[in-house]
Amino acid sequence: MTNPHTSPAALEGVRVVDLTDELGAYASRLLADLGAEVIRVEPPAGSATRRVEPIVDVDGEPVSAFELFVNAGKRSVVIDTSRPNGVAQLEDLISTSDLVIESPVPVLEEAGLDAERVRALKSDLCRVIITPYGLDQQPGWSPTDDLLVMASGGLLHLGGYPDIGPVAAYGGQSRFAASIFGAVAAMAALLQRDLDGTGSTYDVSAQECVAQALEDSAATYALTGRVRERQGDRPREAGSGVYPCRDGYVSMIAGRLGTARAWSALVAWLNEAGADGAAELLDPRWSTFAFRQTENAIEEFGRIFTAFAATRNKLDLYTEAQSRMIALSPVSTVADILANPQLLARDFFVDVPEQVGVVRFPRGPYRMSGTPLHDPRRAPALGADTELLGHDLVSGGAA
């Protein structure tokens, strides 16, 4: 995805000082992909992200896949802010920068640089401070833990199983939520500065970022007093949910929210295929939403569909359902994703030469025709760019 035009990158000339832990690291990764020069400042022992799961043993060395993913394309400098000289280095760096992103605490303030001092270093500096609960509500411990933020943000309440209890989604989703909206706030600050030269500071609460994902449940409580509970592995109505098949599971929505036609198409499919018991689904009572939400209907449909799917693979079910305009997808494993025909046809993967060898990455989350993204690049070794401190960095040389 090289840029066929001579246009500058979207964030050409923007220098970002990255003072994040795992809560905010993906925010500056997004900005790096857009062409910003992102300089991570790490303590001598390395940033916390280097020890975040998933950890893979590569030739006896623990390597964090999280670290490689969220820090792709950044620079790394080591600054020991517990020493006066370190604080001075940080000040120099800030005075040449456009944006600072901090997490999970106000890092500059903890290093002794209050808002006034920072403003004196760079009057139009843009800042984003990402914390678990917002600047006015610091917890009595750090660092942040994904399970805790998922819980306090309310999404954990909707996940998991009725019998076992709440289970968090994979992969530290509170960090992605906080980082993605942290990047949105960073862009808002940069746009403000372009307009009127003002540097603004945004306070991003990871709890609020997770609470954006509560679907209808907050409005449901506010308007009806009903508290939505976790649904678990039981479909919420006949035709909508996760169902087992021969080689795994499929996820389907047929009948809910304006998909009435998909339900008819599903019943027709099961009948054409001669699925055991499918004739029963032709009974007119099955055409009503209310009936399909009854326990009996959920049970009965589950029995019919599971028997039908037991002899079929998820990819065959996927293509057949989609040819009938039914919203059914395979429940993909990571191996399935790496072999997905759509992603391969769209050239979605790229091999990145990491220090530990060539590693396959997904390309970025969007495609921009005028300012194409950088492909994922190698994450920097600890302190790889430290020697630039006081030289090129201060003179403002862009990557």
Next chain:
Amino acid sequence: MIGAPLAGVRVLDFCWIGAGALVTKTLAELGASVYRIESRSHPDNLRLAPPFRPGTEGIEASGYFASRNSSKQSVALNMKTDKGRELAVELVGKVDIVTSNFRPGIMERWGLGYKEVRERNPSVIYLTMPMQGESGPHASFVGFGSTIAALAGLVDLSAVPGRSPVGTGTHYPDHVPNPGHALVALLAAIRHRRRTGEGQRIEVAQFESTVNVIGPAIVAAGLGATPIATGNRSRTSIPHAAFRCRDEQWIVLSCETDSQWSALISALGLPYIERRSSIAGRRADEDSIESDLRSAIGRLDRSKLIELLDRAKVPNAPVNSSRDIVEDAGLWKRGFWRDVEHPVIGHIPISRSPFRLVDGPQPEVIRPPLLGENTFEVLHDQLGMSQEDYVQLVEERVLY
């Protein structure tokens, strides 16, 4: 104005249902004028979706629609009519951004594909959010947030070993990864346009966007691992689990350090067991540790337990329900929740976007529009439409 970096930006918004509507909600809070095109001839499914306050019904009453369409203006335009499509094409010439999240082909059918739109408005920023992207063998495939999460690997990895996968239990990609990524791209494109005058096309394939939030698992596979679901368990923190309190409410705990573990056992009055004092020992004992904690925690009410753990500095959090979140005083104080009065729904809490200025005005959150509420105002201001023509077109069910 500070806090309104998009003041003066105009958005012609064809987004509907989930992911797209949240994108333009944030644009509006950042100061853009968002003209939401909709029609009674084919209303947004969300306008028909619960929750409804008991005693209210119809296309103005949905709390779900309200929750993601605040601060926008609604323009009723029947895209099934020639004149409706003509007016849409005229509006294209007056705006900075055109947004949609249909399957590929719908905008083109209306004469609003990128090519046509760019001819009319060369510097337009044009956002589409197809599920699979505009190209490729599965471009026409359909899905919802939950099926996209499944396709993108998030569901398979979110499970307790031995049980069916559950994902988040919601249409999560619609709420965070896809609107959030789209916003980052849009704002970057606005910066580029302000500097160069150039517009561009942004495609957020929702599948690809969602794969990025399990990106570390893809990279782990590239390093030779096979990522699998582990429930709430973590290699680096033990315990790392949810527990039910005496009052049936849930709490989560995480002990990453040995000192947090010893603080936890003394706060709960659990016996000191030598081998559990290191993480390796706790890993070997994880089942019995969780079982010990289940009994101890099951004897305490949640608020009492939180008080105890906070005092001992043991990382913990309540598993907040929708009630807990809506009644969270801290979230109201921060201005996350806004009390909005709607003519049909009455008072309803609407959340602002999840970031706020430290020293600046907070965004206005304006009640969601009634269908077509701003039609005349927008068409008059943008296209110079007369009152007479407006009345005529309403009668003809073009502005409908």
